[in-house]
Amino acid sequence: MSRVVHEFTATVPEWRPYVTPVKLEEASAAQLAAMKVTPSNKKVSDYVLTLAHDPESLSHRSPLFNGIMYGRDGLSRAERELGAVGASVVNRCVYCAAVHASRYNQLIGDEATMAEIFAKEAKAELGEREQAIFDFSVKLSAFPPEAEESDVARLRAAGLSEIEILDLVMSAAIFGWANRLMHTLGEPVAAEG
């Protein structure tokens, strides 16, 4: 029996759904079309097969998610991942946090920032620019959102341009969506290995 992961980690666990995923061989044309637009279509994950129960939503969310997280110009890839992790910490999506912390670590080549965030969560102490980004994402992700004008002013003071701020808003917001799926429709379990 695999172990459920309750603590934040940068080691990516597996994800086990609480509902029965769509069976690939039984998927409708609409479901197959919706699943095709995900980044890796060689093997469709249980997560995507679970979301295939609602193909209309999935078919729009996949390109939206990819466009927000992997867009070419604007905020750096790593800083989008930092925004994603801020949201995932607030919503306690251990799986999302692990995936995006590990990507951040790969992009930056250092694990100290994520170690600090996982140890102190919303109270993490970071460098000026990272702090402004992380704190904004944490505040925007609260319910109801707690971000204020002064938090945006702080992002500008830390050197973010308007398009970078918009990219951060979007990357934090899209995890208001992703966390509400990943954390509520299934759970992270330690990878067998």
Place this chain on the structure above:
Amino acid sequence: MTDVSATLVAKLAHLRPTDEVVRALAQRAELVALSDASAEAVLAPEDPGGLPHAVRGIIAVRASERLGDETMKDHYYQRFTTCDDWYDHAGLADPDTFSGDERLDALLRHADRLIAAPKTATREHVEALKAAGVAEADIVRLAELCAFLGYQSRLVIGLRLMKTSMEKSA
């Protein structure tokens, strides 16, 4: 090319075509269009499954009320009243009210959790939905609706903050 100032996202964020933030938003026009398309997909899908448009609509109204956002609430209430059979659910606009129907109330309770306290969601909550007669596909549809609202509200609030803070610093 999408005119971003004419989108639902811009309307909910109180943006006017001349606002500075619209220039940044125009660089992400494709993502704004996908955001609006997502709203249609969760509020008024061609295949609503066991979640009729009116039920989706009232959940959006209740979520906006919980959020304390009058603009979103007005938009979603107006939209709700265009749904078939909306009047059957008109008494549920206050998020503290319930219908007395076991399945519908289970959906409304879970929606509230997904909107306001997603981190508290566990396997037991999904099991409770199944026990109340909610089909597995409808559990996913409900999660997509509420999760979308979690996204849209934060995008809108972020844009409002960008706009107002920019006006003050100008």
